[in-house]
Amino acid sequence: MEEGVLFQWSVFRSLLAILQWWSFNVTVIIMNKWIFQRLDFKFPLTVSCVHFICSSIGAYLVIKVLKLKPLITVEPEDRWRRIFPMSFVFCINIVLGNVSLRYIPVSFMQTIKSFTPATTVVLQWLVWRKYFDWRIWASLVPIVGGILLTSITELSFNMLGFCAALFGCLATSTKTILAESLLHGYKFDSINTVFYMAPFATMILAIPAILLEGVGVVLWFQTHTEIFSAMVIIFSSGVLAFCLNFSIFYVIHSTTAVTFNVAGNLKVAVAVLVSWLIFRNPISAMNAVGCGITLIGCTFYGYIRHMLSQQPPVLALCMMSQDGLFVYAICLDRRGSRARCDKYTSLLR
Numbered sequence: 001m002e003e004g005v006l007f008q009w010s011v012f013r014s015l016l017a018i019l020q021w022w023s024f025n026v027t028v029i030i031m032n033k034w035i036f037q038r039l040d041f042k043f044p045l046t047v048s049c050v051h052f053i054c055s056s057i058g059a060y061l062v063i064k065v066l067k068l069k070p071l072i073t074v075e076p077e078d079r080w081r082r083i084f085p086m087s088f089v090f091c092i093n094i095v096l097g098n099v100s101l102r103y104i105p106v107s108f109m110q111t112i113k114s115f116t117p118a119t120t121v122v123l124q125w126l127v128w129r130k131y132f133d134w135r136i137w138a139s140l141v142p143i144v145g146g147i148l149l150t151s152i153t154e155l156s157f158n159m160l161g162f163c164a165a166l167f168g169c170l171a172t173s174t175k176t177i178l179a180e181s182l183l184h185g186y187k188f189d190s191i192n193t194v195f196y197m198a199p200f201a202t203m204i205l206a207i208p209a210i211l212l213e214g215v216g217v218v219l220w221f222q223t224h225t226e227i228f229s230a231m232v233i234i235f236s237s238g239v240l241a242f243c244l245n246f247s248i249f250y251v252i253h254s255t256t257a258v259t260f261n262v263a264g265n266l267k268v269a270v271a272v273l274v275s276w277l278i279f280r281n282p283i284s285a286m287n288a289v290g291c292g293i294t295l296i297g298c299t300f301y302g303y304i305r306h307m308l309s310q311q312p313p314v315l316a317l318c319m320m321s322q323d324g325l326f327v328y329a330i331c332l333d334r335r336g337s338r339a340r341c342d343k344y345t346s347l348l349r
Helices: 002-037 044-065 076-103 106-113 116-127 134-153 159-182 190-223 227-254 257-279 285-309
Strands: 319-321 324-332 337-346
Touching: 002 044, 002 076, 002 106, 002 227, 002 257, 044 076, 044 190, 044 227, 076 106, 076 159, 076 190, 106 134, 106 159, 106 257, 106 285, 116 134, 116 159, 134 285, 190 227, 257 285
Parallel strands: none
Antiparallel strands: 319 324, 324 337
């Protein structure tokens, strides 16, 4: 009886985590699009800067004031050597996302963002020379094909918005790769990550935002009629962007990897549907098919990664040299990529 109650609570907790994650994610996307399109506040650098300021304040309150999360201490040297490069890429990622929202519909932007698994695999293969199982490469085919079909049939296509979204995928992948190397030895959660990176990102973005968009923002204030309500929406999007980071941490710890992957793809579908209901951007039948193929490909990719992570390491064998037999253990790691294990020598007589 008690086990049944615990199981039901676990399921309820997972559903609650997914729903609040969906709510924050979709709301932030829709609000940002509303800011650019309906409020005519077409300044993505300034909006991103507001988000970073709100995230910095929110992380400080959670860790220092409310003490909901313990602070992970980072050496001052590592803050510049490790955190700053991550913050720079993090900043670029957010800015490119907002720039893409400025020029293309939410549905198209979200579909292109689904290209991130492919860019991550390709970058790891090119930069780190990681070997990936052929099934990983096969799972990327429907993702790439679906995005190509969606791009070709997009009725509201804009080259600047498309490139911003595409390079945003590269920035996200780069951030993931850098996190594995630069943050080695630190067990960061999402709040501590924001606590350290958001102030750096604000510092990086503030000057370009003032130089490139300062005059336009001043003119917008002079011509816009409902300043107070507009500022409430803009700063609310920043607060919700911070809450989104908190919700990601919660949903990761409340669900399995497979559930998180499927929920992420369904979240894209929900965002596309909600944005269409609000903004009524035209979507052709083939465009919808391309979006569906991409989401199916992302789900298949997540399933393959999970399946490979459950397999035990597979040892491959050896190389000969004049001094003896050098045996290299080559194994598939938990993400399906090949890693070289310890080398040992066995002399043959």
